[in-house]
Amino acid sequence: MKSWFVPCILIAWLLPASGDHCLNPPPVNYSIFIITGREERFVTYLCMRGYHLVGKKQLSCNKTSLEWDSPAPTCLLGHCPNPVLVNGQLNSSNLGPVSEEEVVTFKCDVGYILKGGNWSQCQKNHTWIPPIPTCITGQCKLPERPKHGHFKARDFNSGSVVVFHCDVGYQLIGAQSLQCMDGEWSGEPPICEEILKTTSEVPVETEKESCAFQERKNICESIQRLMQCQKEKRKTLKELKYSLEIKKLQLENIKAVMSTEIKERNF
Incomplete structure (x- = not known):
């Protein structure tokens, strides 16, 4: 009891009493605390050697409520927190509270995989380095199914x-x-x-869709229909002229063939 009670008395005696500040913070076994600041008051807890802090190390005074912002921490026996390995086992040379520089090793139960280092050492700052590992199942989560x-x-x-x-x-x-x-x-x-379709996969326009010249008995009607189709398709006059020239060549070839056949029959 004396180990923490004397420092508390000395600190309370050194600080001026005031009605606009928080009351002195509660004492914590196996620790000392230091109060700093005048306008904004803070308290810092330090555990004695062989103990480690559990909770918030530094508290601040709320000016409105005149209360400390968090409960006081505690100091537990052991230089570092006792290592805990769920679904696993640990080996240590010391069965009592953890001491400084103590080393422990870890091993997972059957069906679990160790994630992290298989050993850790208690440091001077009350932490374990490397961090305490975990034992996880070797099974992966269900993968995300791709859309389509x-x-x-x-x-x-x-x-x-x-x-x-x-x-x-x-x-x-x-x-x-x-x-x-x-x-x-x-x-x-x-x-x-x-998959985007390539140009070669684009369907070719039929003769009807491409506004090709379609011969009828009335040649004027055929030309009018062709011009109307070209207009609807927004074809240029140059394209229309090209289409008519192609059809003209086709008709001339047909005429030449027919003329040759007539001459052969006469002979």
Whole structure:
């Protein structure tokens, strides 16, 4: 009791009493506390050697409520907090409270994988370095199914592989397969992107859709229909002239063939 009571008395005696400040903070076993500041008052708790602090180390005085912003911490036996490994075991040379520079080793239960270092040491600042590890299951979470696609997998245990596929008309962007490694996938799931049609895949216009010259009994009617179609399709006069010239050549070729056939019959 004396180890913390004397420092509290000395601090209270050194600070002026005032009605516009918080009352002296509650004492904590196996600790000393230091109050600093006049306008804004703070209190800092320090545990004695062989104890570690649990809670907030520094409290501040609220000017409105004249109360400390958090409850006082506690000082527990042991230089560092007792290491806890859920779903695992730890080995230590000391069965009592943790002492400074003490080293502990860790091992997970069957079916769990150690994530982190397999040992840790209690430091002078009451922390464990490296940090206390955790024991996790080797199974990965269900992977995200890509939109317009799917995946195939036997299971999601450590070492398993999942393969992704896209629906018809879509292509895979990213890794086609991922592997479960110590409870985590080896990468991000891919996406399925729509396959855009190339120019060669664009359907060719039919003769009717392209406003080709269609011969009829009345040649004037044929030309009028062609011009009307070209107008609806917003074709230029140059394009219209080109279409008529092509049809003219076709008619001349037909006429030449027919003339040759008539001469051969006469002979």
